[in-house]
Amino acid sequence: MSDDVFEFLLRLGDNTLVLGHHLSEWCGKGPVLEEDIALANTALDLIGQTQMWLGLAGEVEGKSRTADDLAMLRDAWDFRCCLLVEQPNGDFGQTIMRQYLFDQWHLLALTALAQNPNNQIAAIAAKAAKEVTYHCERSAELIVGLGDGTPESHARMQSALDLLYPYIGELFETDATDSAAHFDPASLRSAYDAGLAATMAEATLTLPDSRFAHKGGRTGARHSEHLGHMLTEMQWLQRAYPGATW
Amino acid sequence: MTDQQEWPLWEIFIRGQHGASHRHVGSLHAPDAEMAIKHARDVYTRRKEGVSIWAVPSAQIAASSPSKKGPMYDPAEDKTYRHPTFFDIPKEVGPM
Numbered sequence: 192m193s194d195d196v197f198e199f200l201l202r203l204g205d206n207t208l209v210l211g212h213h214l215s216e217w218c219g220k221g222p223v224l225e226e227d228i229a230l231a232n233t234a235l236d237l238i239g240q241t242q243m244w245l246g247l248a249g250e251v252e253g254k255s256r257t258a259d260d261l262a263m264l265r266d267a268w269d270f271r272c273c274l275l276v277e278q279p280n281g282d283f284g285q286t287i288m289r290q291y292l293f294d295q296w297h298l299l300a301l302t303a304l305a306q307n308p309n310n311q312i313a314a315i316a317a318k319a320a321k322e323v324t325y326h327c328e329r330s331a332e333l334i335v336g337l338g339d340g341t342p343e344s345h346a347r348m349q350s351a352l353d354l355l356y357p358y359i360g361e362l363f364e365t366d367a368t369d370s371a372a373h374f375d376p377a378s379l380r381s382a383y384d385a386g387l388a389a390t391m392a393e394a395t396l397t398l399p400d401s402r403f404a405h406k407g408g409r410t411g412a413r414h415s416e417h418l419g420h421m422l423t424e425m426q427w428l429q430r431a432y433p434g435a436t437w
Numbered sequence: 438m439t440d441q442q443e444w445p446l447w448e449i450f451i452r453g454q455h456g457a458s459h460r461h462v463g464s465l466h467a468p469d470a471e472m473a474i475k476h477a478r479d480v481y482t483r484r485k486e487g488v489s490i491w492a493v494p495s496a497q498i499a500a501s502s503p504s505k506k507g508p509m510y511d512p513a514e515d516k517t518y519r520h521p522t523f524f525d526i527p528k529e530v531g532p533m
Contacts, residue, residue, distance in 0.1 A: 223444070223466060224465075224466075225465050225466060225467060225476040225479070225480060228476075228479050228480050229475070229476065229479040232479045232483060325478075328475075329475055332471065332472065332475070336468060336469075336472070
């Protein structure tokens with residue numbers, strides 16, 4: 192039971208950790224100063240949420256591992272993030288599409304989790320939902336602005352959607368780990384699809400026909416090759432100088 | 438962004454937690470008004486600086502020119518009757 196809850200908390204914390212790290216890679220490279228700041232702020236929000244989720248995961252596990260230990264000293268096969276957030280930044284359009292596809296799910300998931308019988312999970316979810324409401328508004332607005340923008344921005348957003356759409360199916364797979372935490376991702380799908388369809392219609396983007404879904408991230412069965420590369424960069428300092436602080 | 442126009446400039450005004458009026462805090466670029474407010478939120482209010490944001494297109498602000506400072510403001514100086522400094526103002530009144 193507590194093993195399942197530990198796994199479940201890793202799923203939430205690893206999602207925000209990996210996505211937050213990817214967003215932080217834009218720092219200093221944003222297309223315009225205002226977007227650079229906005230992406231960095233979003234990254235900080237997500238890393239903040241990671242501290243709460245992985246901090247609670249460490250408590251639940253009871254082996255006195257801290258959030259930092261879990262973030263910096265696990266290898267790829269121990270991560271439980273979805274494949275969507277592992278996908279590399281690509282161009283700005285790809286980053287924003289990944290962000291929107293995740294934000295929309297994230298907001299629904301946190302709203303549901305805010306009612307979780309586990310008080311600590313509910314409290315973290317309620318706190319995070321405030322930040323994610325803003326993330327979701329922002330990324331949806333950018334999707335519309337860029338999708339319904341110039342021919343070039345439209346084409347880039349469409350190819351980003353085609354590339355990333357096969358990664359959302361995994362977000363709605365309910366398994367024993369979710370059930371143990373009283374969470375049912377499958378129940379979020381219809382609200383998600385409705386929101387997605389509305390945003391994409393306004394952005395003049397076409398949703399792919401196929402519902403084929405890549406899977407394996409949330410269970411740790413099979414991560415994409417991108418995760419290992421990201422962790423190498425993210426963890427090297429802590430690995431090279433164990434216990435380093437500043 | 439080579440052959441395309443830059444985003445327009447916006448002036449950002451923020452009402453602080455305790456202040457009564459919006460104050461100018463700076464400017465930023467954004468494609469439209471909604472995005473200007475979002476950018477302002479990210480750039481200027483991340484430390485809880487405000488409770489309300491105004492974004493005004495910079496192009497819509499008519500401003501006096503610093504080079505015309507002389508003609509605009511100087512003449513007031515030698516008209517002492519414009520400065521009611523001859524009265525004793527009770528402390529309770531405060532600055533006028």
